Amino acid sequence: MSEKVERVHQQLDNDVENDVAAREMAMANQLLSQALHNEEELWWQKARINWLKSGNRNMAYFHALAHIKRNKSLIHALQNEDGRLLEDQDEIKALIVNFFSEKFSFKDHPKSDLIFRQETSGQVFSAEKSKLYLGPMNNAKKEKVKDIYGFDEGCLPTTNLGIPLVQGRVTKEILRPLVGKIKKRATGWAVNLLSLQGREVLIQSVLSSISIFSMGIYKWPTSVIKEGERILQNFLWSGELEYKKACVVTWDKVCKPFKEGGINLRWLKKISQSLMMKLTWNFLNPKDEWAKFMQAKFIVKARNFSTITKGSSIWVGVRGALEDVSAHSGWVIGDGDCINLWHDNWCSPLSLKEMINDDAIPWSDQKAKVSYIIIEGRWSIPNNLQLIFDRFGVDIHRIKINHHKPDKRVWKPDLIGKFSVKDAFKSIRNKGQPNWWFKFLFRRAIHLRLSMWGWRLCHGKLPTDDNVQKKGITLLKISSYFWELPNHDEIKININGAAKGNPGKGGIGCIFRDSEGKVLSSLAQGLGLVTNYTAECKAIIKGVELAASNGWLIAWVKSDSKSAVKAFNSDNIPWTLEAEWAKAK
Incomplete structure (x- = not known):
């Protein structure tokens, strides 16, 4: 057929207008295509027959490989509860079927455990507040479980006892309410009335403890821990969450014991890790159903620990503390x-x-x-x-x-081998060298305010001119200063008032000078329970009253309280002092 096509093709080359040769050429091409298709189908059928008859060359190898794998997976013998070794395959099959049938069947009503807990504790489970969190199952099974327990189905994320419950990794946004709670508590105090040692006590007893409950459940992200550390640092040194002072002791030194030069605060990072170590210890020493469940889920066949979370918010923290727990x-x-x-x-x-x-x-x-x-x-x-x-x-x-x-x-750090979060914290914290001066500072006979001042002095972090300039802050230099004198036959009154506690026991003081700067008189008087503002106003009134009784012509009264000066200039003083002010004038 190929020769015929070639011959007709030569005729067309010699005579292009030959219609008979053109029709014959088209018919020959059609027959050639059909012949090639028939040949291809013939060879395909022959190959199929040979394959069915002889088989693939690798077939024996794959059959042998499957046979070996099946033999490895085959259970040849199994020991029952009586200690008898079963080798018969039918007996082994019956033992396995009976074991798992009892394992996944209810001997009692599923709700009997809840009823028992209600009777023994005296508490009643609330069907409205209780929720069921079910795994992957069809809707029919879900409805059946809900009918048995009488609880509605819950969904994640949710909150329980103030702790966000989520599936998977804990993110920064999930912990945002807890960080906001720390900020709210820190800004709720009158920080202007708190000394450095007072703020240190509040950090130890209140702010650091807000996050402990949450950190004992899952690991906090590093960014959230850093934000929490920044809040505590700024609150300690300035009382403001967003304001940072220049001359401060480094946070690493602050979070050390007294004998190592610190004030016994705690790193949030180390607190979080030590609490995760507690979870890991319970995971490695299973004494309850939770630990057994976690081991079954996250320990693979090769005795290695799973590297994926499998939807758990806890496993990331447990896996991250395995190295520290194993080392100790x-x-x-x-x-x-x-x-x-x-x-x-x-x-x-x-x-x-x-x-x-x-x-x-x-x-x-x-x-x-x-x-x-x-x-x-x-x-x-x-x-x-x-x-x-x-x-x-x-x-x-x-x-x-x-x-x-x-x-x-x-x-190992404990003499009797018992794990505790306190020992875990000690084992992972950065230890420093003991110093000699701590035992002279932190004594009962020394007021804590003086102890904190001496502590900053020993670290060289008092806000002196040299330390401030080292931080790149330019200081204003005072070239000269003077006290402005009043005119001839006039006097000037400098007054001040203050209260300890605001409100608290207060006092006032006044000094009177003439045009030559000579002190004419002075006044000091104690007050009862007043505020700072009232004490400042009271000092102005008493100063004016004394000057009037002596017949002095007052040039001006000078006070460091802008609010008090403004009140007298606008004739808007506290109503409790109006009568005294009218009499003094």
């Missing part, structure tokens, strides 16, 4: 069933995996327990493992075995 915890070795030989730090501060530090070793397959090298309460170390211990200087035979008892994780 150890083991009392019992039967060795709970300690991984390679992954846990049971014989030294580091695990064998960390000491060997070879990524070429398939560590995920190393699942041996310490019990493998313990026989009848004694160490039985294989030669190759003994070489590893000798290489890293580990004397395994010095480690005692608590025979016939389970393994116990202990907190």
Whole structure:
């Protein structure tokens, strides 16, 4: 057919206007296309027959691979509750089916536990306030669960006992109300009446404690912690949340104990980490259903910890504290069933995996327990493992075995091995060098105001001219000053008034000078319970009254209270003083 097409093509080249050759050319092309299609279909059918008859060359390999995998996954033997080893596949199947049937079935009514709690506690669950938070399930199951318990379904995010409950990572926006609560509390005090030591006490007892409840549940973002630290710093030094003073002791030194040169405040970052360490300790030592659930969800088959949150707001903080907890915890070795030989730090501060530090070793397959090298309460170390211990200087035979008892994780900083948030905070904080002067400053015989002043002096952070200029602040220089004298036969009265506590016990003082600057008289008088403003006004009245009784011509009265001067100039003094002012004039 191809030759025919070629021949007709040559005829058309010789005679372009030959219509017969053109029709013959079109028919030949059509027949050629049909022939090529038939040939392709023939070869496809032959290939299909050969494949069905002989099979793919790799088929045997894939069958063998699937067979090996199936054999690995097959349960060859299983021990029942009586300790009898079952090897028959039908018995193994029946044991597994019965176990999970009991596991996921209700022996009693699902609401019986709630009823029992109501009866024992004397409290009644409120159906209106209680909510059910259900996992992924169809609507029919959800309705069935809600009918059983009688509670409505809740949704996240929500708030419980003032704490935002969310799914996934905790963001800055979620914690914004808690930060606002700290700001509101700090701005609610009359900071002008608080000394440095007073603000320090409020930070310790109030502001730092607002965030503790939330930090004990999940980890705060770094940006929120920094914002909280900034609020505490500014409140301590200036009393204002947005105003920062120049000559201050660094926050790292402030948050140290007295004997290390601080005033015993706490870093919010360290508080958050120590509270997360408590959660992690409970996670590693499961004593309740929460810890068992978390272990089942976040410990993978290779005994490694999950690197993803899986929708949990808690796991990020727990995983971040694992390193600190492991570094300060150890083991009392019992039967060795709970300690991984390679992954846990049971014989030294580091695990064998960390000491060997070879990524070429398939560590995920190393699942041996310490019990493998313990026989009848004694160490039985294989030669190759003994070489590893000798290489890293580990004397395994010095480690005692608590025979016939389970393994116990202990907190090494504590003498009895008991974990506490206080010890956790001490173990992770930045420790400083003890100083000699703290025992002379912080004594009961010394007023706390003087102690704080001396503390700033020892750190060289008093606002002296030199320290202020080091911060790049230009100081105003006073070249000369003078006291302006009144005219001849006139006097000038300088007055002042103050109250301790505002309101509190007050007092006034006046001094009278003539045109030559000589002191003519002075006045000092105590007042009862007054405010600063009332004391200033009272001082002006008493000064004018004394000058009038002596027949002095007053040039002017000078006071440092702008509000009092303005009140007298506008004849708008407090009504309680109107009678006295009218008599003095």
